Every structure is written in structure tokens, then in C-alpha cells.
Amino acid sequence: MIRELLRRPEALLGGLLLLLIAGAALLAPVLSPGDPLAIAGRPLVRPFTDPAFPLGTDGLGRDLLAGVIHGVRTSAAIGLAAALVAVLAGMLVGTAAGFAGGLVDEALMRVVDAFQIVPGFLLALAFVSVTGPSLAVVAIAIALGAWTGPARLSRSRVLALREADFVAAARVMGMHPAEIALRQVMPLALPPVLAVTAVIVAGAILTESALSFLGLGDPNAVTWGGMIAEGRNQLRSAAYLSIIPGIALVLTVISIYLVGEALTDVLAGKRQS
Amino acid sequence: MTSLATCDRLTVRYPGAARPALADLTLALHAGEKLAVVGESGSGKSTLARALAGLLPVGTALSGAIRWSGPPPRPGRDIGTVFQDPGASLDPLLTVGAHLVEGLRAPLPLGRAEARARAAALLARVHIPDPERALAAWPHQFSGGQAQRIAIALAIAAGPHLLVADEATSALDVLVQAEIVALLRELCRDAGMTLLFITHDIALAGTLADRVAVLHDARLVEIGPAARLLAAPREPYTRALLAAQLDLASPRLVGTRP
Amino acid sequence: MPRLLRRVATRLLGSIPVLVIVVVGVFLLLNSAGGDAVDAYLLSIGGGDAQQAEELRIRFGLDQSVTARLALTLAQLARGDLGYSVALNRPIGAVIAERLPNTLWLMGSATALSFALGSALGVLAGRRPGSAADRLLSAGSLFLYSIPNFWLGLVLSVVFAVRLRWLPVSGIETIASGKTGLARAADIAQHLVLPVSALGMIYLALFLRVMRAGMVEAWGQDYTLAARARGVAPWRITLNHAARNALLPLVTMLGLQAASMLGGSVVIESVFGIPGFGRLAQEAVAGRDGPLLMGVILVSALMVVAANLLVDLAYGALDPRVGGPR
Ligand SMILES: Nc1ncnc2c1ncn2[C@@H]1O[C@H](COP(=O)(O)OP(=O)(O)OP(=O)(O)O)[C@@H](O)[C@H]1O
């Protein structure tokens, strides 16, 4: 599979980019030791003019490169955490609905409908404003708008599997329905959900950046959205303050899409042959 | 007996395929005859049909030649094609009338009103009841047999001299199948059309065709008059094919030869 | 027509329980917060004594139990009354009615733009899958799809408003310009160019990809091959058969994106200082105004329901196979 991936130029590009980004996230304390929010030098050093600050400094003299490197940790952590929560919650609800059927199914699916007709971003906004911004809250807030996709996907898969022979066999053996649902059926509903996980992670990163941009991110963490918002006040004189973290954001999201798309393609091709 | 088309050592290889779908095929199609092509799935029957109808996908490698007696035929105008699944070969979003008007105006210089008038006549010709109403109906509102009649009307719209029917009856149940076969026979007789009838049902081929060609593994195994080929096959493969079908056998088909 | 009406009625009735779930859910969420609008309000006017707070709470019914207030809220909303905003000191319905048009213009234009351009470019890309045009457009759409809308808004305004000065930086119209009629419409249109582009770009990319996928699907179907066999001109097969069929999944996608686009307009309105419905959501959060936030969320949900109903009707009109409900 790896070899197949390597044959696609766009997957290769995305993969390299993603490796670079993951490396930055893991090695952030080594690459840029110290507090990225601390004042490091003169304010408003332009990018590519001072080797000490390759990407320049902001209005307070904070190193932009350090911000970008530490921001990737926030983005990655929240993107992965939100996707994990969304996938887990969605699969549990979808499996329960599909496996139980009847009224339970009907009720759970109306809840799914309810979450789908409320704009996820508004829900996240409301949740963060009520609970107070912290990394965990932001991740859950984002997951609130993202779990319905996995729920629907796993439900339809479970509906198809419910009458399978192995389920009947497990019933005959006296296994508890909940155990059958969780241990036997749910894992089989994973592939279609995994296929959309990259999209969920990328979407979560975008939503987090929008929340931080509106000032609803964790105030103690460096976030790209927050950096873009701060730079906004100097848009006329120092647009690079907003543009540079935005580029980091775009590159991260695009690399996830590229890798995710290639993975889905390769897996789909595998299933066909 | 003039030949309409001749395949000369025709070899067809689809893009990216390891093996050719047709290899070294030499075969003449006589004007006015009904030639059946039989063979198991994957033997290259549809490939032959598509090569003759000019419908091979782009990037397909062709060697050898197809020689036509006249100028190269234009799809729709000189060759009509009928496909296996009548439901799928009609666009679900267009009315039957829109299909026919489009099909008539593509090869012929007709106005919209003229095309519409001819469309109703075409439907009557393939025995669709109440053609005027059928023109306004959608494909999904017809049964498989009726949809196939409509597809046939579309194929013969411009009065082609060759009709290619690629498994045109395979998706239908036996009674409807017999009706469609009868319709094809009638249309060929009335218009003097040549018919290339593709099927995997060798007995059906025998009831309809003048000659039968047997394909196996991209190659032509045997070709000859229908009666002779069914009664006294020369090649072991043809014999095996016949034996396999007679085993499954419906006495009906054995008895229907005139 | 009666069948159509019945379909609309069934859909609307079916969405009532879902809307109730929304209201109850949002109510419980908002009530789990410490501190309420009265606290926030008193803080904003520089403080007040306990008695004043108590009076305000009684006036807005904030002194009762959670279940009692939930029942009150449901009954009130069922009457079509969205309540009173403490933060803005105005009826919520009136505020929303005032803000909604701006957002509808923004979203409507962004939808129209992204749908028209996205489907047209999707046809161009899907006309011959694998062609140079296709690869360029597919790569370009993936890139556009990865750009956060608020950042795109900032970049566009740096380039076109700040540097080139072609377009206004913010607002929905020139304040106190005294313009009326067509001149005012042109002024608003000018103000909308950048926000609409910023909001619509991601959907343009999405619609392009969905349209292209639909075209690829159509090329694999017998009806395009059959049309070729009939001698129908390639451009005609592309437009009349492949594109027409590819439009169906695109229409479905349009309904699915309504909620996401409303969320996007919150941020875009903030970037471009448009006094719209999305900004109202932000103001409700900032003012800790629960009823206002409830009103905003409920009206958004209603708009999503309406959008999906419209899409459903459009789908029914486009696809003859769709008869009754579902
Ligand atoms: N578009 C294509 N690209 C690549 N290979 C193809 C394509 N179409 C057909 N083939 C291959 O070419 C061979 C011959 O196919 P063809 O469709 O001519 O067979 P057939 O005799 O019509 O079979 P069937 O009875 O199943 O219709 C098969 O091995 C098939 O897999």
C-alpha cells in the first residue's frame, strides 16, 4: 500500500508536508525553546530580513516562527481530539440506533437530525461561551458539529450487518446484545467512518482556527486563528502578521486532504480488485 | 453476396489491459444477413460490437483493419446500436420524446416539429401502444420489454443499414425475449437491414440468425450457417458450448427451429 | 399540486419534533452556565445592587425552576414569540428581522455564485476526466477547499480594498450616503463582492468536485454510450445527459451545506463588519444573552429546514423518478 501511495505525486507531496508538520509539532520545544508568547526582540521585524527572526516579529516583538511552530501543536491536538470524540460518539450512537432499531433508532436519529439542522459553528460558539475556552472544551465543541456524519455512516452499516449469520450465532450462544453490538458489529462499521476521518480532522482544524479568530480559543495556547486575529489590527501596515499563520493553516489542511484522498482511493481500489 | 464490412486480423487492446480483448479476428459481415455472435462472458463479443459501431473508448489500441464496402459509417446514421440493459441505456431525466427528437435530429437535418411527428411513427413501428402518450412519458414508467422497444426505435431512427444488438434480449424474461426477437426479425425483413446479434445463448442464436460466429478467449473459433453449426459443430469448443446449453436445456428452444 | 402541498406539509410536520429537540438541547446547554444575562447586563452598565438584579430576574422569569422555565420557553416559542433581549433591550424577533436580510443577501449571493461557477467548472473538469483541464481544476479546487474563509476574507481585503482600493473594506453599505434605489443597490453590491467571494469560495470548490464526480459517474453509464451510438454531438451529450444527471447530487449537496454556510457567515460578517445575523450570534455570546442566542440558533435551524425543503422540491422537479415523499 505504501508503494502504491508513493506512486501518486500529489500523495507524495501531501505526505511529505504532513511529515514536516508532524515533525514541527513533536519537536516544537526543541526547535523553538521557551515561551512562544514571550517578547523576543524588536517589534515588527519584517519577514526574511533578520536571520534571528526568519518570519519576523509581531507588534510586541514576539517571534512569528515560534508562534507558527507552537501553533501547529494546538491545531493538531484539537483536530485529532475533536475527530476522535466525533468518531467515537458517532459510532456509539449510530451502532446503538442501528442495532436496537424501533423506537430507540427513531429517537436517536431525530437527535442526529437536530444536530444537523443547527449550524455546527453556532453550536460550538454557544458551547464554548457557556463552558469557557480551554483546549478540551474547544475540541468537544467542534465534535458536537462533526459526530453526525460518523453516526449516519455506522448506522447504515450496522443495519446491513444486523441480520448477518455471525450475529445470529452470537445470539444463540447467549451473548448480551450490547456485547454483540460493541465487540462484533461496531468494528465492522469502522471502514466507512475511517474513510471520512481525514475530512473531519481537516474540518476540525479549520473550525478551531475560526473560533480562535473570534477570540473563543484557549487563551493560554498559541493558535493560528488567534495570531491571524491579532495581526488583523495591523492589516494595513503589517499584513504578513495575518498572512503567515494563514499559510501554515492552508498547508496543514491541504496536506491532510491530499493524504486522506489518496488513502481513500487506494483503499477503494483494493476493495475492487 | 456482397459484404458490408470485413474485419481483417482485427486486434483490440483496451487501455491498460494486459491481454487483447479481440485477437487476430478475421470475419466478413454480409449485407442483409443476420449474423449471431456467441461466446461466454469476457470472450470479446461486446468488443467486436463496439469496434464495428465505432464506440471503443479513447486510448484503445486497434491493429488490423475493418473494411467497409462504402464510405466509413457514421454512428446513428449508418449503424444503430441496442444495448443489454434497456433501463440503463435511456437517460432517466429525459422523456421518451426528447430521446427520439434528439436521436432523430443528430444524424438527420430535421426541424423539431418534423422530428416529433416522426418520433410517434417510430414508436408505432416498434409496437408501443399509444405512441403520443408514450412520447411524454419517462423511461422509468416502462417495463423492460417496452423500454427495449423504445431503445430499438432510437437505434433505427435514422434508418441505418446495420443494426448491432449487444445482448439486447439477455436482461428480459423469456416471453418478452421472444417478442423482441420477433420485432428484430420483422424490422430487418422490412428495411433490409443487416443484423449483428450478440448473445451468449447459442440456441437463441440458432433460431434468429442466418450465420453464427463463436468467440472464445478473444478469438474466432468457428463460423458457419446457423443450421449446420448447431447440428454439426466442427470445433470441440462449439460442441462443448452446445452441450453445456443443452444440458440446462429448455425443450422449448430445441423445438422452435422451423 | 395537492400532492406537492401534502409533501411540504409532511416535511414541515416531521421537523417539529426535531426543532423541539433543538430548543430543549440549547436551553439545557445555556442553563448549565454560571451567571446569566442579568449579571452580564449589570456588569455592562457598571453594576447594580442585589435588589435591582432580583427585580430584573423576576421580570424576565429567571427566578423560576429550570423545568418551569423550559416549559415557558417552549410555550412562548410555539406562539412565535422569541422573547426579549436583555443585552440589546429590544424584542429578539425585531432584532433578528432587522439583521436577517443582510445575511440572506450574503448567503444567497454566495450560494448563487458558488453553484453557478462550481457546476460550470465541474462540467469543464468532468468533460474529459484526466485531461489537463481536469487536473488543473481538480488541484485548484482542493487548494481552494483548504483555505479558511475568514483568512481568505482578510487577504482579499488587503489586496482589493487596502492596496488597490477597488472595493470598500467593510460594512454593508456606505454610511449616510443618502443613496436610494439603484444607486443604493449598486453600493450594497460593491460592499458584498469581497465577503461573498470569501464565503463562497470553499463551496465553489466543493460543488466543482461534486459536479465532476457526477460527470465521471455519468460517463460510465450506458445512456451516455447509447447517445454516442446515436451520433449525438459530444457537447450535447456532455450538457444534456452527463451534466444534467450530475446536477442531481449537486442539488442534494446544496441542502447539506446550508447549515455550514450559516456558520461561515458568522465569521465572514465579523471580518467585514456586516451587521447581520451572524454578528448577532457573536453579540449574544459576548453579552451572555441566552434568549438571544436561543433565538439565533432556532431561526438558523428554521432556515436550514426551509433550505432543505426547497432543495427537496427542486430535486423533485429535476428527477421524474421522485414521486411522493421520499
Ligand atoms: N473498457 C474496458 N477497459 C478494459 N478492459 C475491458 C473494457 N471492456 C471490456 N474489457 C475486457 O475485455 C474483455 C472482453 O470484454 P467484452 O465486454 O468484449 O466481453 P463480452 O464477451 O461482451 O462479455 P459479456 O458476455 O460479459 O458481455 C474482457 O476481459 C473485459 O474484462
Ligand SMILES: [Mg+2]
Ligand atoms: Mg458484453
